[in-house]
Each structure stands twice: as C-alpha cells, then as structure tokens.
Amino acid sequence: MNYQRARCIRLIPHSNRHVSLRYHSQRTIKTAEKAKAQIAHIDAQRPFSPALVDSFQRKHDYLRISLTERCNLRCFYCMPSEGVELSPAGHILTDDEVIRLATLFVSSGVTKIRLTGGEPTVRRGLESIIRRLNELRPLGLESIGMTTNGLALHRRLNSYVENGLTHLNLSLDTLDPFKFEIMTRRPGHDAVLRSLDAALSSPGLRSVKLNVVVIKGLNDSEVLDFVKLTANKNISVRFIEFMPFTGNKWDKAKMIPSSQLLDQISRRYPSIIRAPDELNDTARSWKIPGHVGSIGFISSMSDHFCSSCNRLRLTADGQIKVCLFDAKEVSLRDEMRRGVSDANLRDLIGRAVQGKQEKHAGMEDINVTTNRPMILIGDTQPRMSRMRSLPRLTTRGFLLDDQMLPHIHRRWSSSSGQSDPRLTHIGSDGRPCMVDVGSKDITKRSATASGRIYIPKSAYDLITGSDDAYGADEAFQKARSKGDVFTVAQLAAIMGCKRTPDLIPLCHPLQIFNVSVTLTPEHDMRQVSSPSDQNGLVYSIKCTGMVTCEGKTGVEMEALTAVSVGLLTVWDMLKAVAGKEMTIGEVMVTHKTGGKSGDFTRL
Numbered sequence: 143m144n145y146q147r148a149r150c151i152r153l154i155p156h157s158n159r160h161v162s163l164r165y166h167s168q169r170t171i172k173t174a175e176k177a178k179a180q181i182a183h184i185d186a187q188r189p190f191s192p193a194l195v196d197s198f199q200r201k202h203d204y205l206r207i208s209l210t211e212r213c214n215l216r217c218f219y220c221m222p223s224e225g226v227e228l229s230p231a232g233h234i235l236t237d238d239e240v241i242r243l244a245t246l247f248v249s250s251g252v253t254k255i256r257l258t259g260g261e262p263t264v265r266r267g268l269e270s271i272i273r274r275l276n277e278l279r280p281l282g283l284e285s286i287g288m289t290t291n292g293l294a295l296h297r298r299l300n301s302y303v304e305n306g307l308t309h310l311n312l313s314l315d316t317l318d319p320f321k322f323e324i325m326t327r328r329p330g331h332d333a334v335l336r337s338l339d340a341a342l343s344s345p346g347l348r349s350v351k352l353n354v355v356v357i358k359g360l361n362d363s364e365v366l367d368f369v370k371l372t373a374n375k376n377i378s379v380r381f382i383e384f385m386p387f388t389g390n391k392w393d394k395a396k397m398i399p400s401s402q403l404l405d406q407i408s409r410r411y412p413s414i415i416r417a418p419d420e421l422n423d424t425a426r427s428w429k430i431p432g433h434v435g436s437i438g439f440i441s442s443m444s445d446h447f448c449s450s451c452n453r454l455r456l457t458a459d460g461q462i463k464v465c466l467f468d469a470k471e472v473s474l475r476d477e478m479r480r481g482v483s484d485a486n487l488r489d490l491i492g493r494a495v496q497g498k499q500e501k502h503a504g505m506e507d508i509n510v511t512t513n514r515p516m517i518l519i520g521d522t523q524p525r526m527s528r529m530r531s532l533p534r535l536t537t538r539g540f541l542l543d544d545q546m547l548p549h550i551h552r553r554w555s556s557s558s559g560q561s562d563p564r565l566t567h568i569g570s571d572g573r574p575c576m577v578d579v580g581s582k583d584i585t586k587r588s589a590t591a592s593g594r595i596y597i598p599k600s601a602y603d604l605i606t607g608s609d610d611a612y613g614a615d616e617a618f619q620k621a622r623s624k625g626d627v628f629t630v631a632q633l634a635a636i637m638g639c640k641r642t643p644d645l646i647p648l649c650h651p652l653q654i655f656n657v658s659v660t661l662t663p664e665h666d667m668r669q670v671s672s673p674s675d676q677n678g679l680v681y682s683i684k685c686t687g688m689v690t691c692e693g694k695t696g697v698e699m700e701a702l703t704a705v706s707v708g709l710l711t712v713w714d715m716l717k718a719v720a721g722k723e724m725t726i727g728e729v730m731v732t733h734k735t736g737g738k739s740g741d742f743t744r745l
C-alpha cells in the first residue's frame with residue numbers, strides 16, 4: 143500500500159517559540175490557521191502509514207539519509223580531535239540498499255529526503271543516487287535536499303541539480319579564511335565560497351541555505367557580516383546553536399542562545415520582521431525589509447522544536463535513528479541482508495518510531511557520552527580583529543589570537559606547572575638526565591597522538607581493497623603478501639608503544655593500562671606537496687594512538703611512539719609499490735589528560 147502525505151506549501155509559524163522570536167501579525171495567524179485546517183483535511187483523505195506515526199501523533203514525512211561517515215573537513219564541533227573510527231566498508235549501505243529503504247519510506251509517506259553525512263559529496267556515485275531518488279517522485283517524493291560543506295561542490299553541483307537535487311544547505315561558519323582553518327582544521331575557504339556562488343546562480347535549486355554554527359569567542363563576532371550577505375543574495379542564513387555530541391567538548395558557555403543573537407541583530411536592524419516558517423522547520427525565520435534573503439535561528443538547545451518533529455534518520459551504516467539525541471538505533475541493514483520482506487521492514491521501522499521520546503533531554507542532561515559524534519549521525523565578540531592582539535602561528539600553520547586560546551588551546555606547561563622554557567632532560571651541569579618524578583603524585587593519565595602517511599592512489603587502492611586494476615602486478619603481489627597492512631601496523635604500534643623507554647633514552651618505564659590504535663584511510667583535498675590524483679585528491683592513512691596509565695608521569699611519548707611505529711610499518715609494507723612517493727608527517731599529541739598540568743587538546 144502506498145501511503146501518500148498531503149502536499150501543500152506550509153507557512154505556519156510555530157506556536158511554542160521563545161517569546162522574543164514569536165511576534166507576528168494577525169494576518170499571518172489567520173493564514174496559518176487556514177493552512178492548518180487545509181492540511182488536516184487533506185491528511186484525513188490520504189492515509190499516512192501508521193509505521194511513521196509515533197505515540198505523540200507526530201507524522202514523520204522527512205527522512206535524512208547519511209551517505210557516508212567520511213568527510214574532507216574536520217570541524218571541531220562535529221568530530222573529536224582524535225577522529226572517529228569508521229565502520230568497515232562492507233558495513234556501509236550500498237546504493238541499492240539506500241534506494242530500497244528510500245522507496246519504502248517514500249511509499250509510507252515520506253515526502254522530503256535530505257542527503258547528509260559525513261560529507262555526502264565524497265560518496266562515490268552520488269549523482270546516480272540522486273537520480274534514482276528522483277525516480278521516486280511518482281510515489282510522493284517532493285524534494286531532495288543535501289547538506290554539504292561545499293568543499294568539493296562547485297564542480298559537480300550542476301550535475302547534482304540535473305539529476306534531481308532541489309534544495310541545498312551549505313555549511314560555512316566563518317567569512318575569515320584563517321578562522322575557517324581553525325574551525326575545520328583544514329584549508330578550503332575559497333572552494334566553499336565558489337560553491338556558494340555556484341549554488342546561488344543555479345536556476346534548478348529551489349532554495350539555498352547557509353548553516354552557521356555560532357560559537358562564543360570564535361565566530362559570534364561575524365553574525366552581522368553574515369546578516370549583510372542577505373542584502374543582495376537570495377539566501378537564508380541560519381544561525382545554529384552549538385549542540386553537544388560525543389567528543390565535541392560542548393560547553394554551555396560556548397553556546398549562544400538564538401534570542402541573544404536576535405537582540406544583537408535587532409539593535410543593528412530595528413525594522414527586522416518575523417517571516418513565515420515552513421511547517422516543521424528547524425529554523426525560525428526573520429527578514430530585514432529590503433534584503434533579498436532572510437535569516438533564521440536554529441535553537442535546538444534553548445528552545446527546542448521537538449513537538450513538531452517530523453524527522454527520521456538513516457545512518458550510513460544502515461541504522462534507523464528516530465531522534466538526533468537518542469542513542470538507540472535499530473539496524474535495518476542487518477535485516478535487509480537477512481532477506482527481510484518490505485512489510486516486515488516497515489514493521490521494524492514502526493516499532494522504532496513508536497519508541498521515540500517526546501523531546502530531547504534538557505540541555506545539561508543530554509547524554510553525550512553514549513550518542514554518536516555528529517559526523518556519524520548525519521546531521522565571540524566583534525569580528526576577530528588582528529589589531530587587538532597579534533595572531534600567533536601555531537606549529538600547524540594556524541593563526542590563533544589571545545581570545546581564542548582559553549577556549550581551544552592550552553599551552554604545555556613544565557612539570558612544575560609553570561610555563562618554563564628550560565629543557566627538562568638537561569641537568570644543571572649541561573648533561574642529559576632523567577627527570578626525578580619521585581615526589582609527584584600518581585594520577586590517571588591518558589595521551590592521544592596522531593600522524594599521517596601520504597601514499598599514492600595506487601597504494602591506497604591496494605590496501606583499501608579497490609585495486610582490481612593492479613591484481614596481476616608483481617610488486618603489488620609482493621606488498622600484499624606481507625599481510626593486512628592495517629592489522630600489522632596496528633600490532634606494531636602497540637608493541638612499539640610498550641618499548642618506548644627502551645627506544646627513548648631518558649623516558650621513564652611506565653605501567654601501561656591500555657593502548658588503542660586506529661588506522662584510517664582518507665582521501666581529501668589538501669594543500670600539501672604530496673602527489674594528488676587528477677581530481678586534486680590526496681591519499682593518506684591516519685594513525686591515531688591513545689595510551690592510558692596510572693603513574694607519576696605522562697604517556698605522550700608512548701602515544702607518539704605508537705603512532706610513529708604504526709606509520710613506519712605502513713611504510714615498510716607499502717615500500718614495494720610506493721617507496722619513493724610516501725611521506726610521513728603531522729605527528730603530534732592531540733589530547734592529554736591527567737597530571738599536574740591538566741588537560742590539553744590541540745585543534
């Protein structure tokens with residue numbers, strides 16, 4: 143049975159908004175009431191699958207599909223600094239599985255699909271997925287949206303639109319290229335601006351929205367600059383409240399409530415007026431008379447919109463997630479791979495939807511330790527002035543100013559807890575010595591380090607399993623005969639870590655509790671001198687090592703050794719095919735806890 147949802151333009155202001163976001167004219171209220179009545183009438187005529195209606199009578203006609211866990215940026219608010227462990231390739235839904243599920247959801251009443259990630263544009267065959275989704279229009283699908291960071295969009299946008307993409311949300315948190323690198327931990331600001339231009343001049347797109355996550359002390363100084371963009375661009379700029387997810391160092395003090403931003407904008411633009419929202423929209427819309435575009439506030443934290451929630455999400459590894467903030471998931475992938483029928487699949491979806499909570503927990507109570515990081519779910523003061531304080535160049539080439547340092551970067555301090563440029567392993571006689579840690583307290587400590595080996599595409603394909611073209615090549619057979627690169631390198635890293643005091647002369651022997659090492663193949667656009675393919679992609683393996691112990695001194699040397707040995711092992715295993723082209727770099731401590739000097743995180 144096909145359950146079709148009523149279709150009409152919904153321009154209903156929400157009723158449960160923060161008071162300062164709420165006022166609107168009597169006329170708008172009448173129009174809204176009329177539209178509501180029309181929707182109720184049409185809904186009554188066309189049944190909606192009960193599987194998509196939850197116990198609070200919310201109808202879920204909006205499906206967000208995460209197409210990948212991978213991303214070519216590393217936004218600090220979205221993923222932990224040590225990265226995320228990716229699902230093995232075989233766990234990710236195939237194109238056919240995505241389309242089968244999308245078809246089932248659309249025939250049950252979903253009218254809107256949004257593709258997200260990770261970064262959806264890094265998914266192979268995205269055009270074809272959009273084209274196949276577009277074929278679901280006769281079943282009731284009305285719009286195909288995508289949320290993207292825009293890094294690799296400008297070249298392919300036309301083709302996405304030709305295949306059926308109708309709505310584009312572009313994420314860009316800053317208009318300052320330096321700050322962009324700090325927030326995303328990658329270069330590429332220019333490319334995103336090019337994508338924005340391409341989107342605004344694409345006649346096929348029905349809407350272009352700009353997502354700006356506002357972080358106190360980082361980009362809140364740019365709010366009025368973003369508002370200015372709406373003067374002559376037909377764009378909706380949405381200011382998003384910073385939300386907590388596993389590993390993103392959320393802090394209430396860094397989140398600026400939407401109402402505060404609205405106050406700030408109203409002071410500069412007193413004539414600002416409330417604009418109609420689309421039904422179930424996450425954003426409250428406002429408009430400045432005379433501006434072509436509009437602005438919106440997504441206040442997920444300070445003033446949630448759960449009562450009108452119509453969203454379901456499908457993670458890249460095929461789990462249905464009924465709420466962004468609920469860690470519960472049900473694997474549709476496993477059932478499909480067991481050969482379940484569509485009817486049983488729909489029942490399973492129905493049971494998950496029935497379990498949906500009324501709303502997310504309060505701001506302080508959201509359990510961020512058990513939910514996924516945002517990247518795996520799919521979904522500050524006057525402009526930083528270089529006059530105020532001289533920017534500093536960090537070792538990774540990032541510019542930081544003094545205001546940002548307390549929020550995002552704690553500098554190392556010496557064992558005495560004071561900032562001290564003295565070399566602790568050189569004694570007063572100028573000779574090498576170990577640091578006497580006898581008087582220090584035993585504390586629980588951890589350190590995470592990471593590093594990267596850049597490799598050519600052919601080697602990347604070989605170890606990630608997409609190397610059919612090289613199957614017969616002797617050098618490749620030799621490299622392969624050494625075994626699974628990832629497993630061997632992981633073991634080598636763990637063993638290397640345990641030998642740290644034998645390798646580094648003045649290191650203390652420590653009793654290590656745990657060593658965890660991950661190796662992640664990545665390909666993305668970078669400005670490094672490593673060889674890239676014809677699309678400008680650079681291929682690398684990132685090694686991350688986390689070590690914990692209880693002791694009188696830290697384990698950062700152990701974490702660094704683990705990473706270095708892991709990367710050297712990848713080199714050894716690949717040298718037959720890529721020896722002269724590989725580069726090892728970016729070895730650094732990214733996170734540290736415990737000890738007198740306290741916690742440290744490097745962005």
Ligand SMILES: Nc1nc2c(ncn2[C@@H]2O[C@H](COP(=O)(O)OP(=O)(O)OP(=O)(O)O)[C@@H](O)[C@H]2O)c(=O)[nH]1
Binds near residue numbers: 258289351385423424
């Ligand atoms: N609480 C909550 N916030 C959400 C949800 N989906 C998206 N958001 C918020 O909306 C922001 C922008 O997400 P987008 O991917 O652009 O999606 P959207 O705003 O729903 O997109 P539209 O289809 O244009 O309404 C995210 O950063 C979240 O803050 C949701 O289901 N629940």
Ligand SMILES: C[S@@+](CC[C@H](N)C(=O)[O-])C[C@H]1O[C@@H](n2cnc3c(N)ncnc32)[C@H](O)[C@@H]1O
Binds near residue numbers: 290353390516
């Ligand atoms: C997870 S991303 C995935 C799609 C794509 N990679 C992108 O960045 O647009 C979807 C949206 O979530 C937003 N987001 C990520 N982490 C967030 C957080 N902690 N709080 C609020 N929004 C967040 C991003 O800014 C982006 O607009």
Ligand code: SF4
Binds near residue numbers: 216220259260517
């Ligand atoms: S917000 Fe988007 S671009 Fe940034 S790390 Fe997350 S998935 Fe990638």
Ligand code: SF4
Binds near residue numbers: 446453
């Ligand atoms: S928090 Fe959950 S219930 Fe609330 S709007 Fe988001 S997905 Fe819907």
